[in-house]
Amino acid sequence: AQKVTQAQTEISVVEKEDVTLDCVYETRDTTYYLFWYKQPPSGELVFLIRRNSFDEQNEISGRYSWNFQKSTSSFNFTITASQVVDSAVYFCALVNTNAGKSTFGDGTTLTVKP
Amino acid sequence: SQTIHQWPATLVQPVGSPLSLECTVEGTSNPNLYWYRQAAGRGLQLLFYSVGIGQISSEVPQNLSASRPQDRQFILSSKKLLLSDSGFYLCAWSVLAGGFGTQYFGPGTRLTVL
Numbered sequence: 001a002q003k004v005t006q007a008q009t010e011i012s013v014v015e016k017e018d019v020t021l022d023c024v025y026e027t028r029d030t031t032y033y034l035f036w037y038k039q040p041p042s043g044e045l046v047f048l049i050r051r052n053s054f055d056e057q058n059e060i061s062g063r064y065s066w067n068f069q070k071s072t073s074s075f076n077f078t079i080t081a082s083q084v085v086d087s088a089v090y091f092c093a094l095v096n097t098n099a100g101k102s103t104f105g106d107g108t109t110l111t112v113k114p
Numbered sequence: 115s116q117t118i119h120q121w122p123a124t125l126v127q128p129v130g131s132p133l134s135l136e137c138t139v140e141g142t143s144n145p146n147l148y149w150y151r152q153a154a155g156r157g158l159q160l161l162f163y164s165v166g167i168g169q170i171s172s173e174v175p176q177n178l179s180a181s182r183p184q185d186r187q188f189i190l191s192s193k194k195l196l197l198s199d200s201g202f203y204l205c206a207w208s209v210l211a212g213g214f215g216t217q218y219f220g221p222g223t224r225l226t227v228l
Contacts, residue, residue, distance in 0.1 A: 006157075033215035043202060045219040091158065095208075095215040101171075102148065102217060106157035 002027045004094050006105035013082055014113050021077045021108045023092030029053075034068065034075045035093040039107070045091065051075065082112045116141035120205050120220035127227055133178075133192040135223050137205030140186065145207040147188040148217060149180055152202040164188060200227045 003026040013019045025034065036048040049059065051068050059066050063080045079086055092105045117140045127133060139145055149161040160173045162180035170180050177196060181189045188205060202224050206217040 035216065037219075043222045043224075045204065045206075047216055047218060050216050093158075093217075095217075097215065101163065101173075102160055102215075104150075104158040104160070 002029075002094050002096065002101070002103040004092050004103050004105035006090075006092055006108050008108045009106070010109045010111070012111045012113065015084060016081050017112075018078060018080050019082050019110065019112075021079075021090050021092075021110065023075045023077065023105060025073050025075065025092070025094045025103075027094060027096065029096045031097045033095045033097065035091075035095065036066065036075075036077050037091045037093065039089040039091065041088070048077075079110075082110075084112050084114055086110060087112045116207070116218065118205060118207055118218060118220040120203075120223055122223060123221065124224045125226070127195050127225065129197055129227055130194045133190070133195050133199070133225070135190040135203055135205075135225075137188040137190075137220055138186055139188075139207045142186070142207065142209055144185060145209050147182060148206040148208075149188065149190050150204040150206065152204065154201070158204070162190070195227045197227050200225055 005024045032053045034051045037045045038048055039045050049066055056068050056070055065078045067076045089107045089109050091107045093102055095102045119138050146165050148163045150158045151161055152158050162170055162172055164170050164182045167182050167185055178192050202222050204222045205220040208217045
């Protein structure tokens with residue numbers, strides 16, 4: 001069975017601080033995809049990044065960076081110099097490549113205060 | 115470009131009444147389609163997913179059902195709503211080629227059962 005754990009339920013930081021959102025996953029599949037999504041107050045989920053299980057390269061996109069470590073089954077997300085607009089719920093997700101079945105974590109609510 | 119539509123945006127229904135939520139996708143063929151429910155302050159729960167017309171996989175036993183009468187149409191139904199059916203319902207799509215596994219979400223339907 002697949003499982004995604006986001007241990008941090010809520011995080012609160014002050015603007016310009018760096019913040020890391022943790023994600024740990026479990027799967028028996030050797031091939032899978034990992035994702036991060038952002039859910040702003042409007043409710044619609046916004047895709048941020050996809051990483052396949054064979055690609056452990058870290059990725060940086062502007063203030064966002066992702067650290068994928070297969071050895072620890074983790075896919076952490078760091079926001080550098082956080083801004084108030086980063087306030088949202090962030091979800092980590094796992095998708096197996098056979099049937100496209102998806103498993104989401106419970107989400108981390110990030111609040112960035114001015 | 116691809117777009118996904120959900121309606122209605124909000125719905126208030128009495129306990130015991132029927133339900134029909136519709137999701138349609140434009141700009142792609144043979145997508146995987148998904149229904150999720152998000153309870154207030156909680157994560158995403160996968161309810162149903164479909165890899166083709168008439169093919170529905172149910173993830174959680176409940177009084178909800180799903181149907182896919184056309185390639186790009188996904189319907190979530192119930193004959194009799196329960197109070198516990200309240201929540202935010204999200205439809206999503208993904209494709210096999212290229213961005214396989216990346217799910218793109220609709221705007222969601224907020225359902226309140228009274």
